[in-house]
Each structure stands twice: as C-alpha cells, then as structure tokens.
Amino acid sequence: MNENDTGKPLLDMPEKVRLIIQRETEDGLRRFRAGNFDSRLQAVGRIRPEETKFAPSPFSRVWIPIFGLAVGAIVIISAVLWVSRAKSQLPAANPVTIDAALDALPGFRTLSLFHQTETAENEDFSPAAAMSAAVTSATRSAAAWKETSAPPSGNLVPRYSLEQKMKILFGDKTIEQALSLFKEKFKEV
C-alpha cells in the first residue's frame, strides 16, 4: 500500500471492481485483436505508410497564414494608395480656370463689347458703371445676347484683370450664376 501526498495510505481497489475491470479489458482486447486494427486504420484512407509527408509544424500552421494575410493587406493598401494618388495627379479633362469661367459669363462678354465700342478711351474703371453697362447691355437685345454666347475671342476678354472681374461680381447678382457654374467645376480646377 502506497502513501499519497496527504500522508494517508492509498486505498486498494475492491476485488470485485478489479475483477469487473479485468474481465472487461480481456473481452475488449480479444475483440480488438480480432478486428485487425492496423488494417482498419489504413482502411480509413487517411493513413498510409507510403505517404510519408509530415503534417505542417505548429509554427508554419500559425505564422504562414498570418504572414500571408499581412502581405495581402499591404499589397491591397499599396494598390489603393497608388490608384488614388495617380488619379489625383491626372489633369482634368477640361480644366477651367476662374478667369476663363468668368469670361464665359454673358455679363462680362457684353461688358467687354460695351467697353470696346463705347468707352475705349476711358482708362478709369468704375465697377458701378461697368455693372450698369452690363445690365443695360444684357437687357438691350436678346439677339445680341445669343451672339455673344459663343466662346469669347482673345481680344475681348483680357481687358479686365481677375481682380476687376471679382469686384464686378461682388456688386452684381452675377455671382450666383458664377458660383453655380463653379460648383461643378471646382474639383477639376
């Protein structure tokens, strides 16, 4: 009889229980030996001695997938960054500057015409006068309006600097049209 770590003597197994276990084990082993376990194991189809490849080690089972995922994530993020950067560097299909957009406004074209034909000698620029001239010109003739809706020629528009155009815009409701025009174009600019 041994002693356990509590100092008490180790209890022996009752004989009856020992006999039950012994009988069960003998019956089981007899049947187990008759069953030809080796063949059964190989018949499962997954165990064949000739297939002597080893299962992957725990290191490769854990770290290879993690490494693969990390590389995949880096590649995807790099691709996204590259595409977004390349896209931002592409020139707009039809770049529009503020100056050109202002030139496209009807009020400035008529203003330019007015300025060219009637006040060419006047060197001083008055925003109020220019605005009234534009309004007058715009309301004078619808036909003239349509004629001036064509793209401006190089000689008419550059008479006003951008600063002058902005001064006119701030005193005119034309700014609403300008802003609505820019709304769609700003990103391209």
Next chain:
Amino acid sequence: MTAPDDGRFHELIGYKEDVFRICLGFSRNIADAEDLCQDAFLKAFARARDLRQPGSLRIWLLRIARTTCLDHSRRMRRNPIDLADVVPDTAADPRSPEIVSEVNESLRRLKAAVQSLPKKQREVFVLREYGGLSYEDLARVLKLRPGTVMSRLNRARRAITAAMKEEGHERK
C-alpha cells in the same frame, strides 16, 4: 492527414493495446473504444512531427488518447448509461443467462460510477486501473506530482467503491 515515417509509425502502432485499454475505460463499450482508439492514432499521426522528444513517444501518445477520450466523454456525459450501451450484444456469450446478466449489470454500474467521477479523478482512475500505468507514468502523462496523482486516485477509488455499494444496496 498522413503517417509519419515507417519507423515511428510502427513504434506508435506498437502501443495500440495500451491506447485501447485507456479508451475502453473512458468509453461505454468496446465498439466505442475501438473508434476512440482509431481517432487517437489519427491525431497522433497528424501531430507526429510536433514531437520534440522521440524518447517519450509512449507518454505523448497516451496523452493524446486521454485528450481524445475526455473530449468524447464531454459529448456523451449528458446521456445516461443503460445496459444496451455497455453490452450491445449478449447473444454470443456462452455463459448462462443469469451470470451474463449479473456481470453485465455490474459492468453497467461500474461504467456509470466512472462516468460520474470528476474529470481529474476519472482520468487518474482510468489510466491506472484500465491502462495499467505506473504512478510515475501517470505523473508524466498528467504532468502532475506523483503525490497528487496518488491523492486523486485514492479519492477516485473511494468514490467508485461507494457508488458500487450504493447501487448494490438499491438493487437489493
């Protein structure tokens, strides 16, 4: 899943009866034990490369068998053990029906008593009484001190003895 090299394969297969006895202790009948034994070997072959100390192959294999059986016990624990589970086929037994009946009932009571043990006591009891492991091997398989192993074994034996007596009285 594939087998390890031939040498290790045959060495592992050499412990099949040890594994079977342990599986029999944890399971309800011989057929279940055979299935568990097969599962344990399949797991062992799959993990054969992880084995760092080839000298402790037997201990390593018995550890796998123990884990496999405990997983199985956990799944089966909710179902009570009846006689048909423990002895599915009694027709071929040459002994008299009375003896067969008494033996089978004793076996059923023992199986029920083993299954009702706490896990820590059950594994020590099965590894010792069915597997025939020494205290030293028990301590190595369970990664415990020999004193702890003996203590648990003692409690398990007391519980089994009490359960068998109790059931015997109830039947009388």
